Amino acid sequence: MEAQQPNPVAYMSEREVQTIISSFRSALTMYTNEVEKLQMKNEALHSDLQGEITKASGLQEELKNLQLISQEKSTTLDAYQDKINLIEAGLSKISTTHATKSQEYNERFKKSFDSDTHTEKSTENFMKTFYELVETIKFYEQQNILLRKSTEDLQDDLEKMNSGERICKMCLHCKREFIPKQNKDGDCVYHSGKLKYYSCKGCGDDAYYNCCNKCMKCSEGCRRGKHIPL
Ligand SMILES: [Zn+2]
Ligand SMILES: [Zn+2]
Ligand SMILES: [Zn+2]
Structure with a gap:
């Protein structure tokens, strides 16, 4: 027969048991406090994290805007460069033509006046x-007005861009960006139909437009016109 295991509690006085229980209680209180503190810390970290996420998405939005603006600026500047080249070419043509013409007229007038005999014919020529x-002169004046208008438009846009x-503007039809003042017929190439998912008549691709049954790869667009702002 085995010897009976002594019950440890049986060896403790009630006072000792009370001491152990109270030390357990204080340990429990301590742990509870610790857990509460950790929970609070966790909540604080969570709200910090939330703040960082909001900040990051704000920055992302800002970055996207900056990218859009810089893209727009470079597109606009390219268009302006083209326009400026045209204006410069126009001005140089006017000044060259003007020099040639004025010399020609000078000679013709001189010839009319130099004639010894002012006949009916020479008066008519004059x-x-x-x-x-x-x-x-009228033609050059008109050209001058047009060029001046272009320059004013450019200055206007430049001021707007700087501010x-x-x-x-985004185009409703082709979804590309365009400069309203420089929008001409034929600039916008698009499909007027809806995008369908079956097969393109050109290449058999999955997505095609039902206006011409072709996809974007086969045809950039089957209609042409001016851009229409969204
Ligand atoms: Zn089409
Ligand atoms: Zn195709
Ligand atoms: Zn368009």
Whole structure:
């Protein structure tokens, strides 16, 4: 027969048991406090994290905007460069033509006046030259007005761009950005139909437009027109 295991509690006085229980209680209180503190810390970290996430998404949004603006600026600047080249070419053509023409008219007038005999024919020639000159001056004046208008438009846009205003608009049809002032017929190439998912008549691709049954790879667009702002 085995010897009976002594019951440890049986060897403790009630006082000793009370001491152990109270030390357990104080340990429990301590742990509970610790857990509460950790929970609070956790909540604080969580809200910090939330704040960081909000900040990061704000930065992302800002970055996207900056990217859009810089893209727009480079598109606009390219367009302006083209426009400036055209204006410069126009101005240089006007000044060259003007120099040639004025020399030509000078000679013709001189010839009319130098004639010893002012016949009916020489007077007629003089008047003809005179009216041609008037027409030429009118033409240059018109060209000058057009070029001045272009320059003013450019200055206007440049000021807007510098003040952060958006110049480009998104097109409803082709979903590309365009500059409204420079929007001409034929600039916008798009499909007027809906995007369907079966097969393109050109290449058999999955997605095609039902206006011409072709995909974007086979045809950039089957319609042409001006861009329409969204
Ligand atoms: Zn089409
Ligand atoms: Zn195709
Ligand atoms: Zn368009």
